[in-house]
Each structure stands twice: as structure tokens, then as C-alpha cells.
Amino acid sequence: MLSDENEQPKALPLSLLEDITDGFSENRQIGSGGFAVVYKGVLENGTVAVKKLLESLDIPDNKFNEEIRCLMRVKHNNIVRFLGYCANIQGQMENYNGDFVMADIRQRLLCFEYVPKGSLHEYIKDTSSRLDWIKSYQIIKGICEGLHYLHQNCIVHLDLKPANILLDDNMTPKIVDFGLSRCFDEKQSQAITENMAGTLGYMAPEFHRGDKCMITYKSDIYSLGVIIIEMLTGKKWYPGYPDVDNVRTISTVS
Numbered sequence: 001m002l003s004d005e006n007e008q009p010k011a012l013p014l015s016l017l018e019d020i021t022d023g024f025s026e027n028r029q030i031g032s033g034g035f036a037v038v039y040k041g042v043l044e045n046g047t048v049a050v051k052k053l054l055e056s057l058d059i060p061d062n063k064f065n066e067e068i069r070c071l072m073r074v075k076h077n078n079i080v081r082f083l084g085y086c087a088n089i090q091g092q093m094e095n096y097n098g099d100f101v102m103a104d105i106r107q108r109l110l111c112f113e114y115v116p117k118g119s120l121h122e123y124i125k126d127t128s129s130r131l132d133w134i135k136s137y138q139i140i141k142g143i144c145e146g147l148h149y150l151h152q153n154c155i156v157h158l159d160l161k162p163a164n165i166l167l168d169d170n171m172t173p174k175i176v177d178f179g180l181s182r183c184f185d186e187k188q189s190q191a192i193t194e195n196m197a198g199t200l201g202y203m204a205p206e207f208h209r210g211d212k213c214m215i216t217y218k219s220d221i222y223s224l225g226v227i228i229i230e231m232l233t234g235k236k237w238y239p240g241y242p243d244v245d246n247v248r249t250i251s252t253v254s
Contacts, residue, residue, distance in 0.1 A: 012084040047114040078146025081113040121162035160223035
């Protein structure tokens with residue numbers, strides 16, 4: 001799969017993913033978040049990233065299936081390449097109220113191409129690694145093209161932020177983490193939700209009002225605007241929102 005970009009993502013055995021990560025060793029851990037831990041998987045002909053969803057979260061099957069469905073639909077230079085998935089259920093005896101019962105232990109994993117330069121977040125927060133304008137422009141352009149591709153394929157990301165944009169050896173940006181994404185039908189352009197999730201500072205203000213929220217492609221455009229502002233200023237806007245006058249000033253100067 002690594003040597004042939006035309007190979008489609010496929011189901012992968014748990015034993016393989018355990019083997020290439022040394023049993024999900026801490027030494028192979030390259031990232032973690034509220035939903036998963038990411039490990040470096042080493043193969044004879046290359047390296048991959050294995051995302052292991054936390055078992056304690058008990059993520060519903062439909063949510064995991066939706067993430068895979070979104071990932072299967074995308075193939076673009078500015079989207080991290082999805083290689084495969086694993087959904088393993090194993091029975092295990094557990095103590096419950098003084099008795100032993102057979103419980104289902106679910107393990108869900110996703111496998112991606114390995115992107116070596118880390119996330120855009122690291123370059124924004126580290127002043128010693130600030131990017132020059134030419135590199136910044138190329139990264140912004142790549143993010144825009146990747147996001148446009150997602151929207152053309154009826155996918156709203158819903159958690160676009162610098163930590164979810166990885167950079168390869170050529171500093172090409174690759175959008176990652178579709179855990180909160182929403183896949184629309186071809187003729188659909190919006191949806192209503194009561195349970196909006198995302199990252200403070202990058203979510204549009206209307207998602208903080210506590211009422212039913214309308215999800216549209218504009219949700220991602222707001223996040224994109226915040227990312228561009230942070231790249232241009234080197235400053236993080238969280239937990240507030242960008243001042244409109246500052247946005248206009250930056251836009252004029254650019």
C-alpha cells in the first residue's frame with residue numbers, strides 16, 4: 001500500500017498493528033488527545049501512523065463508522081492518506097458485582113501515512129520556528145485546497161485547527177482527524193445539531209449559544225480564518241475571538 005498510491009484503504013488485522021508498533025509501546029507514541037493515542041508503526045518499506053481510539057470512551061459504532069466513511073471518500077495531496085482500519089471485539093472475563101461475566105472489549109484503530117514534520121500548531125507557538133511569508137503562503141494555499149476538496153465531496157470537517165494540520169518533509173500541509181466530521185448527501189448543504197463539539201477558539205461563535213446549531217460549510221471557513229490570522233500574527237486568539245478591526249487590518253496589509 002505504501003508503494004502504490006492507487007491502493008484502496010482496507011481492513012487490517014489487529015495482530016499486524018500490534019506488531020509494527022511493538023505492542024503499542026510508549027516508545028512508539030507520537031501523539032495523544034482526548035479521543036485517541038497515535039503510534040509510529042515501522043514496516044520494512046516505510047513508516048505509518050496508527051491511531052488507537054481510547055477504549056474507555058465507548059465511542060458508538062455509528063460514529064466510528066462515519067469517520068471511516070468520510071476517510072474512504074477522500075484522496076488529495078492536502079489530506080492525510082488513509083491506509084486502513086481495524087475494529088476488533090474480544091471477549092474478556094470481568095468482575096461485576098462480585099461475579100465474573102464475559103465482557104466485549106472493543107479496539108478500534110485507524111492507519112494513516114506518517115507525516116514527519118509534526119503539526120502546524122508547533123510552528124505557530126514556537127517563535128524560533130516561525131515560517132517566512134513564502135512558506136506560510138504555500139501552507140495557507142494547501143490548507144485552502146484541501147478544505148475546498150472536502151467541501152466539494154460534501155464533507156464538513158468541524159474541527160479544523162493547527163493541531164489537525166500536519167506538515168510533510170516538503171512542508172506540504174495535510175488535513176487530518178475526521179472524528180467530528182459530518183458527511184452530507186450530494187444535495188445537502190446544511191444540518192441541524194444539538195450536540196456541537198469542536199475546539200474553543202476555532203469554533204464559530206454561534207456554536208456557543210447553547211441552542212440548536214446549523215452546520216454548514218461556513219463552519220469550516222470560520223476555523224480557516226482563525227488559522228490564517230494566527231499564522232500571520234504568530235499569536236493565538238484562544239479563548240477569545242479575533243477583533244474585527246484587527247482582521248480587517250491584517251487583510252489590508254496582506
